Amino acid sequence: xxxxxxxxxxxxxxxxxxxxxxxxxxxxxxxxxxxxxxxxxxxxxxxxxxxxxxxxxxxxxxxxxxxxxxxxxxxxxxxxxxxxxxxxxxxxxxxxxxxxxxxxxxxxxxxxxxxxxxxxxxxxxxxxxxxxxxxxxxxxxxxxxxxxxxxxxxxxxxxxxxxxx
Ligand SMILES: [Fe+2]
Numbered sequence: 674x675x676x677x678x679x680x681x682x683x684x685x686x687x688x689x690x691x692x693x694x695x696x697x698x699x700x701x702x703x704x705x706x707x708x709x710x711x712x713x714x715x716x717x718x719x720x721x722x723x724x725x726x727x728x729x730x731x732x733x734x735x736x737x738x739x740x741x742x743x744x745x746x747x748x749x750x751x752x753x754x755x756x757x758x759x760x761x762x763x764x765x766x767x768x769x770x771x772x773x774x775x776x777x778x779x780x781x782x783x784x785x786x787x788x789x790x791x792x793x794x795x796x797x798x799x800x801x802x803x804x805x806x807x808x809x810x811x812x813x814x815x816x817x818x819x820x821x822x823x824x825x826x827x828x829x830x831x832x833x834x835x836x837x838x
Pocket of ligand 1: 723724735759760
């Protein structure tokens with residue numbers, strides 16, 4: 674089955690599909706800039722399927738739903754993990770507990786997981802906003818002191834270091 678046919682089969686809203694395409698494109702742009710070994714095809718597919726869970730729900734559980742769908746569709750564990758760990762700069766087990774999610778570490782680990790999460794934060798419409806702009810938005814939504822703000826800054830620094838190597 675072709676990539677987009679999977680979304681159509683799930684009756685996925687068009688705006689979700691467009692967002693997934695944009696994140697995929699932006700994630701690949703970032704993957705092309707980093708000077709570390711990176712699986713660009715995995716980044717492309719991970720970006721594409723990162724929000725497939727939104728075909729089912731727009732709640733924070735969409736990451737978990739997405740990973741389940743990906744496993745069911747046999748798209749591969751690496752892509753499932755990208756979807757499962759893409760929210761913000763990840764969710765710790767303690768935060769997962771507070772959010773009522775299955776207690777588990779949802780922080781991105783592989784460079785491919787990190788790049789997709791980062792690209793998702795920077796994607797607006799079809800384009801990319803600056804990290805500063807995206808951080809401002811998250812601070813507004815979550816509050817300055819939310820633990821994910823620091824993780825987002827750390828993720829930004831890590832990826833910039835890969836680019837500037
Ligand atoms: Fe998402």
